[in-house]
Amino acid sequence: MNDFSFELQAQCPDTGARAGVFHTPHGIVETPRFMPVGTLANVKTVTPAHLKDAGAQMVLSNTYHLHLQPGEDIVAQAGGLHKFMAWPGPILTDSGGFQVFSLSDLRSITDEGVKFRSPRDGRMINITPEKSIEIQNALGADVIMAFDECAPPGVGRDAVEQAMDRTYGWLKRCISANQRQDQALFGIVQGGEYLDLRAEAARQLVDLDLPGYAIGGVSVGEAPEIIDQVVKHTAPLLPDNKLRYLMGVGSYREMARAIGHGIDVFDCVIPTRLARHGCALVDGERWNLKNARFREDFEMIDQGCPCYTCQNFSRAYISHLLRSQELLAYTLLSIHNITELIHFTQRIRQSILNGTFRQDFARWLDEPIH
Amino acid sequence: MNDFSFELQAQCPDTGARAGVFHTPHGIVETPRFMPVGTLANVKTVTPAHLKDAGAQMVLSNTYHLHLQPGEDIVAQAGGLHKFMAWPGPILTDSGGFQVFSLSDLRSITDEGVKFRSPRDGRMINITPEKSIEIQNALGADVIMAFDECAPPGVGRDAVEQAMDRTYGWLKRCISANQRQDQALFGIVQGGEYLDLRAEAARQLVDLDLPGYAIGGVSVGEAPEIIDQVVKHTAPLLPDNKLRYLMGVGSYREMARAIGHGIDVFDCVIPTRLARHGCALVDGERWNLKNARFREDFEMIDQGCPCYTCQNFSRAYISHLLRSQELLAYTLLSIHNITELIHFTQRIRQSILNGTFRQDFARWLDEPIH
Ligand SMILES: [Zn+2]
Ligand SMILES: [Zn+2]
Numbered sequence: 102m103n104d105f106s107f108e109l110q111a112q113c114p115d116t117g118a119r120a121g122v123f124h125t126p127h128g129i130v131e132t133p134r135f136m137p138v139g140t141l142a143n144v145k146t147v148t149p150a151h152l153k154d155a156g157a158q159m160v161l162s163n164t165y166h167l168h169l170q171p172g173e174d175i176v177a178q179a180g181g182l183h184k185f186m187a188w189p190g191p192i193l194t195d196s197g198g199f200q201v202f203s204l205s206d207l208r209s210i211t212d213e214g215v216k217f218r219s220p221r222d223g224r225m226i227n228i229t230p231e232k233s234i235e236i237q238n239a240l241g242a243d244v245i246m247a248f249d250e251c252a253p254p255g256v257g258r259d260a261v262e263q264a265m266d267r268t269y270g271w272l273k274r275c276i277s278a279n280q281r282q283d284q285a286l287f288g289i290v291q292g293g294e295y296l297d298l299r300a301e302a303a304r305q306l307v308d309l310d311l312p313g314y315a316i317g318g319v320s321v322g323e324a325p326e327i328i329d330q331v332v333k334h335t336a337p338l339l340p341d342n343k344l345r346y347l348m349g350v351g352s353y354r355e356m357a358r359a360i361g362h363g364i365d366v367f368d369c370v371i372p373t374r375l376a377r378h379g380c381a382l383v384d385g386e387r388w389n390l391k392n393a394r395f396r397e398d399f400e401m402i403d404q405g406c407p408c409y410t411c412q413n414f415s416r417a418y419i420s421h422l423l424r425s426q427e428l429l430a431y432t433l434l435s436i437h438n439i440t441e442l443i444h445f446t447q448r449i450r451q452s453i454l455n456g457t458f459r460q461d462f463a464r465w466l467d468e469p470i471h
Numbered sequence: 472m473n474d475f476s477f478e479l480q481a482q483c484p485d486t487g488a489r490a491g492v493f494h495t496p497h498g499i500v501e502t503p504r505f506m507p508v509g510t511l512a513n514v515k516t517v518t519p520a521h522l523k524d525a526g527a528q529m530v531l532s533n534t535y536h537l538h539l540q541p542g543e544d545i546v547a548q549a550g551g552l553h554k555f556m557a558w559p560g561p562i563l564t565d566s567g568g569f570q571v572f573s574l575s576d577l578r579s580i581t582d583e584g585v586k587f588r589s590p591r592d593g594r595m596i597n598i599t600p601e602k603s604i605e606i607q608n609a610l611g612a613d614v615i616m617a618f619d620e621c622a623p624p625g626v627g628r629d630a631v632e633q634a635m636d637r638t639y640g641w642l643k644r645c646i647s648a649n650q651r652q653d654q655a656l657f658g659i660v661q662g663g664e665y666l667d668l669r670a671e672a673a674r675q676l677v678d679l680d681l682p683g684y685a686i687g688g689v690s691v692g693e694a695p696e697i698i699d700q701v702v703k704h705t706a707p708l709l710p711d712n713k714l715r716y717l718m719g720v721g722s723y724r725e726m727a728r729a730i731g732h733g734i735d736v737f738d739c740v741i742p743t744r745l746a747r748h749g750c751a752l753v754d755g756e757r758w759n760l761k762n763a764r765f766r767e768d769f770e771m772i773d774q775g776c777p778c779y780t781c782q783n784f785s786r787a788y789i790s791h792l793l794r795s796q797e798l799l800a801y802t803l804l805s806i807h808n809i810t811e812l813i814h815f816t817q818r819i820r821q822s823i824l825n826g827t828f829r830q831d832f833a834r835w836l837d838e839p840i841h
Contacts, residue, residue: 141795142788148521148802150779171766171791179769179787187783396541399549409520413557417549418512421541425511428798432518 105244105285105312107132107344107365115459116466117337117363120450123159123313123344125191125243126283127183130158132344132365133450135351135442136193137372141166142176142186145373146432147439149187154409155436156443159191159244161368164236165200169221173239181241193244193368196233196275196289199349202251203321210250212267230274238280246315247275249289254322261293269305276309285312287346293318294327296334303338313344316364320349325470329358336363351442353385357465360449361458367446372438376431379423382441385465390434395420408440409433475614475655475682477502477714477735485829486836487707487733490820493529493683493714495561495613496653497553500528502714502735503820505721505812506563507742510536512546512556515743516802517809519557524779525806526813529561529614531738534606535570538598539591543609551611563614563738566603566645566659569719572621573691580620582637600644608650616685617645619659624692631663639675646679655682657716663688664697666704673708683714686734690719695840699728706733721812723755727835730819731828737816742808746801749793752811755835760804765790778810779803 104124111120123130137144137152140163144152152160162182167173179185182192201207205217205226214229233248248271252264268291279286288306292298306314316335319328332347336359339345344366347359351369359367375382379391381402388395388402401411402419410419410433422430452461459466474494481490493500500506507514507522510533514522522530532552537543549555552562571577575587575596584599603618618641622634638661649656658676662668676684686705689698702717706729709715714736717729721739729737745752749761751772758765758772771781772789780789780803792800822831829836 141791141797143792143797143799146798146802148779148799149783151518151520170795171787175767175787175791178767179785185785185788185791187788397545397548409518413519415549415555417541417545418555418557421511421545421555422513425540427511427513428516428801429513429518431798432516432802 107313107342109341111454111456113361113453113458114456116361118360118449118453118458119363119365120453121365123365125159125285127189127191127243128158130191130366131450133356133360133446133453134158134366135356135446136161136366136368137439137443138368138370139186139188140370141170142182144439145435146376146428147373147435151409151432151436152188152439153190155440156447157190157439159193159366160188161193161195162186162240162242163197163200164194164233164240165197165204167240168197168236169219173236177239177241183241191244192242194237194240194242194246195348196237196246196248197228198233198249199251199317201228202253212270230271231278234275234278234286238284241284243284244313245279245284245286247272247286247288249291249317251291251318251321252293254293258293258295258298261291261295262298265291265298265302269302272306272309287311287313287315289315289317289348290335290339291318294323294331296331299331299335300338303335307338307340311343313346314339315346315348317348319347325355328355329470332359332364333362339363353445354465354468354470356446357449357462358470360446361466369442372442373435376434376438379430379434381419381434382438390416390420391423402437403441406437406440407444408437410437477683477712479711481824481826483731483823483828484826486731488730488819488823488828489733489735490823491735493735495529495655497559497561497613498528500561500736501820503726503730503816503823504528504736505726505816506531506736506738507809507813508738508740509556509558510740511540512537512552514809515805516746516798517743517805521779521802521806522558522809523560525810526817527560527809529563529736530558531563531565532556532610532612533567533570534564534603534610535567535574537610538567538606539589543606547609547611553611561614562612564607564610564612564616565718566607566616566618567598568603568619569621569687571598572623582640600641601648604645604648604656608654611654613654614683615649615654615656617642617656617658619661619687621661621688621691622663624663628665628668631661631665632668635661635668635672639672642676642679657681657683657685659685659687659718660705660709661688664693664701666700669701669705670708673705677708677710681713683716684709685716685718687718689717695725698725699840702729702734703732709733723815724835724838724840726816727819727832728840730816731836739812742812743805746804746808749800749804751804752808760786760790761793772807773811776807776810776814778807780807
């Protein structure tokens with residue numbers, strides 16, 4: 102058994118926030134920390150060299166997408182995902198559940214698994230818990246996720262409870278199916294907006310003594326105050342000595358508040374998606390650099406940002422690249438945006454270590470959620 | 472006056488090939504050397520950090536494109552092109568002549584200058600020799616080029632001679648117009664396929680004792696054997712102690728042969744253009760990595776290539792990125808292709824220094840041109 106321990110370094114005296122170190126066979130993750138998303142075995146437009154400079158530690162990749170293209174066999178033949186995408190640090194793969202339920206032409210959901218048509222070539226694909234783990238074992242990430250049913254919001258308590266029960270059954274099958282001891286299989290707490298169901302799901306998972314836990318189904322369209330309540334009531338039910346991962350969340354406020362509730366890591370596609378729209382994340386705001394006011398603005402994007410982009414280029418330059426439809430604009434904005442969100446979580450980590458998180462981040466913790 | 476000297480280090484005993492060092496205010500260029508093209512103040516999809524690793528020394532940028540977007544005023548306000556695009560090394564700007572004559576909706580050519588409609592917003596633009604130099608002075612490259620008339624191929628001797636005479640008149644106006652002593656103004660030898668006109672043009676330019684010379688109008692659609700003849704007869708007429716630049720050429724054979732005729736530097740958009748088509752340059756061949764045979768090919772693109780791409784990624788990975796339409800594919804292929812052409816000229820340089828150029832590159836020098 103490899104070491105996937107979570108080492109608690111400091112706890113906030115005023116909130117549930119914690120700073121720690123998560124160990125993996127490919128290096129450590131200093132928490133709290135934002136994880137960039139590399140859906141198709143690359144973080145869009147960013148080379149691993151620039152990704153490392155951006156402060157990335159654990160990177161997420163998507164099982165569903167990689168199963169469709171290039172297929173897990175090719176990744177396995179390449180020597181696994183780390184070698185294939187040239188990311189020597191920790192990697193996490195999701196289970197494919199979220200994408201199967203939200204992106205595909207779904208044909209049937211049974212206790213056995215899910216059948217859907219490939220959006221790539223129309224062939225029928227069968228994903229079961231065993232299949233998801235088989236794919237993830239072939240991909241070879243450090244952290245792999247249990248295959249879960251994500252009920253869409255608004256389906257009602259009965260449907261959520263049914264999905265939760267099924268997810269629990271699937272988790273046990275995932276544990277049996279897992280062939281690799283050098284990958285940590287995390288369980289996902291479901292239960293929708295129902296706090297009692299979340300609590301029940303958390304208890305079931307904790308009893309299985311998994312190497313880590315995720316809170317799922319929170320970024321599928323619910324109101325931010327619902328997410329906040331779910332995280333607030335669920336995170337404290339998870340063991341202190343295990344990593345806690347809030348899936349699909351990456352806004353400043355949501356991350357700051359979730360950290361206050363005891364969450365350690367996050368993932369979100371927002372930094373690269375905003376980049377492709379010409380937007381820079383600056384201290385919680387989104388600036389569209391195509392805007393005329395940036396044409397002759399020779400400042401760096403953000404004075405306080407240590408990123409490659411801010412150290413070398415002006416807003417005017419990036420505005421010029423965007424106006425010229427030069428793809429380098431997306432690379433430079435992605436580097437900045439990823440650095441910005443990682444740096445935000447690093448600053449939170451430092452303030453937790455200093456014992457000043459509650460005061461330092463009051464702006465994000467106290468503002469009303471809407 | 473700044474130092475733009477060309478220091479001759481070695482001459483091939485069997486050909487006109489030479490190895491040297493060209494000095495500029497922003498660093499040296501070890502010749503022979505390929506220069507990547509950064510049309511709109513960026514080498515497409517490649518950050519300056521990766522460009523430096525690729526071995527780039529002098530980089531070319533296009534006056535015509537930068538005049539249209541963002542405009543030279545913005546570049547000047549940014550502190551000049553080096554600062555704007557974060558390239559601290561030598562930069563060369565062309566005069567805009569080639570683009571004006573080939574890309575724009577041309578309205579009139581007179582001895583005064585050229586009038587054309589902006590393809591960007593339809594406004595009439597007037598480019599004179601004085602205007603070209605004014606723009607290039609504002610951009611601030613190390614090497615700037617005289618504004619020349621490029622006669623299209625096949626127009627006949629009279630039209631070529633007229634364009635050549637006009638180009639000479641314009642050159643003298645460019646010299647008078649140039650306001651900066653820290654920029655070296657190069658003249659361009661025109662004269663089409665007519666070797667006697669080329670010789671006459673070369674003599675005129677040499678009499679002006681310029682800091683460097685280019686051979687122009689050779690990559691505008693003529694047959695490769697015509698280009699080879701023109702370069703063979705023109706390059707030796709240029710002074711030994713000045714840099715010689717062959718414009719718009721970047722194929723292995725053309726570069727090798729032109730170096731054999733005494734050329735020092737080259738520029739061409741081919742490495743980034745091929746990358747956008749999914750192609751890698753490998754030892755003179757073009758491989759389309761979308762091809763099915765690369766799907767499960769886990770070798771690096773080129774065993775002997777020192778580039779970031781070859782050191783980290785497989786053909787299968789790049790093939791996967793191309794199939795996924797991931798823009799990172801273009802970045803990785805551009806890095807490889809640029810490195811490959813620079814490395815090709817670096818190997819030629821080394822063989823000239825070793826006195827073995829004629830033998831080492833016989834493959835390129837002896838094969839029939841077609
Ligand atoms: Zn930045
Ligand atoms: Zn290479």
